[in-house]
Amino acid sequence: MLKRTFPSPEVLQRxxxxxxxxxxxxxxxxxxxxxxxxxxxxxxxxVPPDVVPGVSLDPANLPYYAGRSTLRMFIALFFSTLFTLVYGYIAAKNRLAEKVFIPLLDILQSVPVLGFLSITVTGFIALFPGSLLGLEAASIFAIFTSQAWNMTFSFYQSLRTVPQELEEVARLYRLSGWQRFTKLEVPSAMMGLLWNAMMSFGGGWFFVAASEAISVLNQEYTLPGLGSYVAAAIAAQNLPALGWALLTIAVVIFLVDQLFWRPLIAWADKFRLETSASAEIPESWVLDLLKTARLPYLVGQLLTPVSETINRFLSSLTPPNSSLPVDSNQQTVWSDRLYNFILLVVIGALLVIELHFILTTVGISEVFKTFWLGLLTLGRVLMLIVVATLIWTPVGVAIGFNPKLARLLQPVVQFLASFPANFIFPFATLFFIRTNISIDWGSILLMSLGAQWYILFNSIAGAMSIPTDLREMAANVGLRGWLVWRKLIIPGIFSAWVTGGITASGGAWNASIISEIVSWGQTTLTANGLGAYIAQTTQVGDWPRITLGIGMMSLYVVGLNRLFWRQLYELAETKYHL
Structure with missing residues (x-):
């Protein structure tokens, strides 16, 4: 086994x-x-309709293209994190807001990235007149929509399952709202949030190609980037260029892992809820270097007065509340009645608008067609969730429980999850063509390449969050095999698995748009499904059918979330949490 070769902090200090x-x-x-x-x-x-210079397939341009795509990814990650902390906190802390925010999050997750891009790109161009920043902002926003929902679901669920004894300690010490947020709630959610951020970042690569090739005002605009380079290589059937692109993205993923994610993993280990020390802690040569250097410490000391002033100000705005939360049954009943009444009015108005839209544009028969196509895609999504759960949940638990195995496999799974699956689609398409495999079945494999990692990463985060003393106690009392899964592992990772399942489901629906219709040169394979329907109508600019397809997909995702996943969320909150 390879050992770390970079000097430790103690050695560096000499x-x-x-x-x-x-x-x-x-x-x-x-x-x-x-x-x-x-x-x-x-x-x-x-200035539209100017033409953005095209993408060159010269491999010498790949470092620059990689830099442009990576910069967009990190800007999107910053705004996704900010959105997660604000939106997730409000949804978890305000009962009435939760009734609006969580269904809205279901809808936002169900809207395909192409749907956001088609609607918002004109607005972003108008926001930055005369500058390419408008197209860049539209691309970043599309990547944001592929990252934010997964992180927000994770943070919301973590806030709802904070251990009760820690809540009581916070009231006992009269922590202000801001202190509770920074000292209790964010740290307790850190492990799941970090792993879901890694998954979201990797998932963002999946939609880079779509976000860098933008269609607006009947004109195609291609931004420089790895995604657009791969799209150009596929169109030209240039296998050497595609190989150079794959090598470049592999180098980028390795560098981002070593310089960004691995230091964060090692730093976040201190936030694990433990009453006994971990057997082994994650290591990072970058974090060791930062701990050894004097400069970060001096900068921190200089900024301490500023941070303390900000903390005091925000604490004064959120005074402590030492009393137990009071929930009046009568007030709850009236708020529920008001919410249900408003919901019925909104649903009724939307149904009237939708009925008028259908009768005046596409017709009732088109609605039944999209409903049937949605059932076909739903079948693929459910099959993906079941297979991914059976395969990747045990792998995730093994990685989360075994530090030695984690050191070996964590970089591998991180690389596989971050590698944009659609970069492999051309090779899969060639395989399907030459083996005569139907894309109706092959699309399940393509969808899983991007969506299965949500379950794996959340299983790892859930396993790592199970305290070491509980695992030691289970071993001491002789729990083995299925018994240890039923008594410890499944209850311990259940909340994280639900988050992984709901985001994998949403990711699979989104991925269906680029998985149910794939091309290699002039050859196109098309599956029967709602994703292919949306992709085809978007390509020809048929707005009534684009709207119908996105609306039907949103209906399926929201319905599945409300009828199935939301029930599992409630079970996790009431029974399966520490």
Whole structure:
């Protein structure tokens, strides 16, 4: 087994003063220079219907294209994290807001990325007149919609399952709302949030190609990036260019893992809810370097007065509440009645509008057609969830429980989850063509390449969140085989698995749009399903059918969430949490 070769903090401290600081300074300057170089390309002038310079298949351009795509991904991740903390907190803490925010989140998750892109791109261009920033913002927003929902579901569920004894300690110490948020709620949600952020970041690569090739005002605009490069290579049937792109994305994923995600994993280990020490802790040479350098500590000391002032100000706005939460039954009944009345009015109005739209545009027969296509796609989604659960849940638990296995497999699964599955679609399409495999079945495999990782990553996060002392106690009393799964593992990871299942389901519906219709050169394979229907109508610009397809997909996703996944959420909140 390979061991870490980078010196430990103790060894580094024996080096001459400033060696680690020089490394940190040089690394920071290089990072800033790269951001400035890549970001300069977003500030060029652009006025529709001008044409953005096309993507060159020269491999020498790949580092620049990789930088442009990676910068978009990190900007989208920043806004996804901000959205997660605000939206998830409000939904978890306000009962009336929860009744609106969570169904709305179901709907937002069900709307395909292409649907967001088609609706918002014109607005972003108008927001930044005369600049390419409008197209860049539209691309970043599309990536944001592929990242934010998964993270928000995870954070919301973590807030709803904070251990009751920790809630009582927070009231006992009279923590303000801001202190509870920063000292209790975010730390307790950190493990699940971090793993879902990694999954969301990897899932964002899946839609990079769609977000970098934008159609607006009957004109195609292609932004420089890895996704657009792959799309151009597929159109040209250029296998060498596709191979160079795959190598480039592999290097990018490795660098992001080593320089960003691995330090975060090692840092976040301190937030695990433990009463005994972990057997082994994650390691990161970047985190060791930052701990050894004096500069980060000095910068932190300089910023301490500012952070303390901000903390005092926000704490004063959210005074502590030491009393137990009071929920008046009468008030609850009246709020539920008001909510149900408003919901009925809204649903009634939407039904009237939808009925008028159907009768005046597509007709009733088209509705039945999309409903049937939705059933076909639903069957693929359910099959994916069942198979992914049976395969990846045991793998995730093994990685979460075994530190040695985690060191070996965690980088592998992280790489596989981050690798954009649609980059492999051309090879899968060639395989389907030459083996005469129906795309009706092959699309399930293509959908799983992007959606199955939600279940794996949440299973890992759930297993890692089970305290070590509970696992030791289960071993001491002799729990083995199925008994340990029924008594410890399934209850321990249930909440995380539900989050993984609901986001994998939404991801699979989204992935169906690019999985049920695939191309290689002039050959196109099309499956019978709602995803292919939306992709085809989007390509020809048939807005009535685009609206009908997206609406039908939203109806399926929301219905599945409300009838199935929401019941499992309630079970996790009431029975299966610490």
């Amino acid at each position: 080096f001459p003063f400033g060696l680690a600081d020089i490394a940190v300074i040089l690394g920071t300057l290089v990072l800033l220079a790269l951001i400035a170089r890549v970001g300069a390309g977003t500030l060029v002038s652009f």
